[in-house]
Amino acid sequence: MTRETGETRNAALLTVEDAHVVYAARSGHLFRPDRVYALTGADLAIAPGETVGVVGESGCGKSTLARVLVGVEKPTSGTIAYRGRDLWGMPSAERRAVIGRHLGMVFQDPATALNRRMPVRRVLRDPLDVHRHGTPAQREERVRELMSLVGLPAQLADALPGQLSGGQRQRVAIARALALEPELVIADEPTSALDVSVRAQILNLLLDLRERLGLAMVFISHDIQTVRRMSDRVITMYLGRIVEEAPAAEVTDRARHPYTRALFSATPGLLDPIDPIPLSGPVPSATRPPSGCPFRTRCWRADAECAATMPDVTANGDAEGGAHRFRCHHPVAGDEPTRTLVLEATRTTPAPSAPPEHP
Ligand SMILES: Nc1ncnc2c1ncn2[C@@H]1O[C@H](COP(=O)(O)OP(=O)(O)OP(=O)(O)O)[C@@H](O)[C@H]1O
Ligand code: SF4
Ligand SMILES: [Mg+2]
Numbered sequence: 001m002t003r004e005t006g007e008t009r010n011a012a013l014l015t016v017e018d019a020h021v022v023y024a025a026r027s028g029h030l031f032r033p034d035r036v037y038a039l040t041g042a043d044l045a046i047a048p049g050e051t052v053g054v055v056g057e058s059g060c061g062k063s064t065l066a067r068v069l070v071g072v073e074k075p076t077s078g079t080i081a082y083r084g085r086d087l088w089g090m091p092s093a094e095r096r097a098v099i100g101r102h103l104g105m106v107f108q109d110p111a112t113a114l115n116r117r118m119p120v121r122r123v124l125r126d127p128l129d130v131h132r133h134g135t136p137a138q139r140e141e142r143v144r145e146l147m148s149l150v151g152l153p154a155q156l157a158d159a160l161p162g163q164l165s166g167g168q169r170q171r172v173a174i175a176r177a178l179a180l181e182p183e184l185v186i187a188d189e190p191t192s193a194l195d196v197s198v199r200a201q202i203l204n205l206l207l208d209l210r211e212r213l214g215l216a217m218v219f220i221s222h223d224i225q226t227v228r229r230m231s232d233r234v235i236t237m238y239l240g241r242i243v244e245e246a247p248a249a250e251v252t253d254r255a256r257h258p259y260t261r262a263l264f265s266a267t268p269g270l271l272d273p274i275d276p277i278p279l280s281g282p283v284p285s286a287t288r289p290p291s292g293c294p295f296r297t298r299c300w301r302a303d304a305e306c307a308a309t310m311p312d313v314t315a316n317g318d319a320e321g322g323a324h325r326f327r328c329h330h331p332v333a334g335d336e337p338t339r340t341l342v343l344e345a346t347r348t349t350p351a352p353s354a355p356p357e358h359p
Pocket of ligand 3: 062063064188
């Protein structure tokens with residue numbers, strides 16, 4: 001769901017067009033494995049300085065999208081461009097240089113993302129050495145600067161990752177991602193492996209760095225309220241597809257896609273709690289996505305049209321705070337309260353049937 005004006009496109013930092021990622025599944029025949037449709041037809045543009053949040057249930061393709069964005073995974077088809085330059089159309093040395101210098105990635109688990117045998121100083125010097133950043137003295141100075149930037153005491157420079165707390169390790173990982181002053185940082189569940197008590201500190205650090213360094217950010221988390229609070233725009237994914245892209249201010253109450261409304265209804269605000277919108281059945285397998293709209297097997301509004309064709313992108317051009325796009329044949333009205341949808345869905349969603357009795 002790209003922002004399609006030429007002006008915005010030219011200004012974009014990173015653009016993804018019709019990106020697909022298909023994996024060979026572990027299931028199926030040894031020589032004819034099933035295909036996992038991890039990412040399907042993804043379109044997205046990220047502007048300098050903006051934060052794009054990504055939400056969706058486990059397995060919907062968030063990490064796959066993140067890996068494609070940061071250039072560590074080549075899409076099976078489609079293009080990804082940094083400032084208009086096709087990453088996979090350039091020679092590999094050039095691609096590595098562009099990715100290394102301009103795009104940073106923070107992973108979920110700093111314990112596995114950091115080399116256990118490298119002290120902090122070397123972890124942070126490594127990208128500077130690889131990309132021949134300044135003189136050796138300047139690199140040492142940059143290491144000190146990075147540690148101070150992420151709030152790590154200088155005396156930890158010789159510590160190994162195993163000697164650090166989880167929060168300190170994630171600070172090292174963030175400092176490493178920032179070493180070459182990237183314009184965009186992609187954070188995939190950056191706090192979910194951490195103790196609850198340090199999660200807020202790491203989130204605040206990311207927010208603070210974003211402001212101070214003017215970073216663009218892609219932020220992925222299961223905690224969708226945090227994603228909403230941190231982001232300018234929120235992207236909803238379902239079964240490998242981007243099904244909605246909405247300004248963060250609109251995503252809770254004015255989302256147009258039934259799935260986005262259902263997701264956000266399951267995390268009510270404390271002041272006005274409602275029952276969540278009930279959805280029928282499990283998420284279908286990514287090896288056999290349903291025909292038409294991927295959400296149709298669980299959607300209370302689904303009809304024959306939804307089973308027959310994938311909805312095109314509809315754009316609400318007048319949305320405040322940027323583009324609002326969605327793919328749905330029977331979208332929710334922008335002013336329809338979620339409370340009404342709970343009733344509508346309860347009337348049409350069959351109650352879970354009793355398990356079959358054993359003879
Ligand atoms: N290397 C791989 N080989 C085969 N299938 C894969 C591979 N990586 C991911 N998948 C599958 O691709 C789909 C998307 O996975 P992905 O990790 O992108 O989801 P996710 O939204 O990040 O999930 P989570 O919220 O659990 O992190 C899933 O069905 C997953 O099982
Ligand atoms: S297209 Fe149909 S099945 Fe898909 S979300 Fe819209 S109403 Fe539901
Ligand atoms: Mg993931």
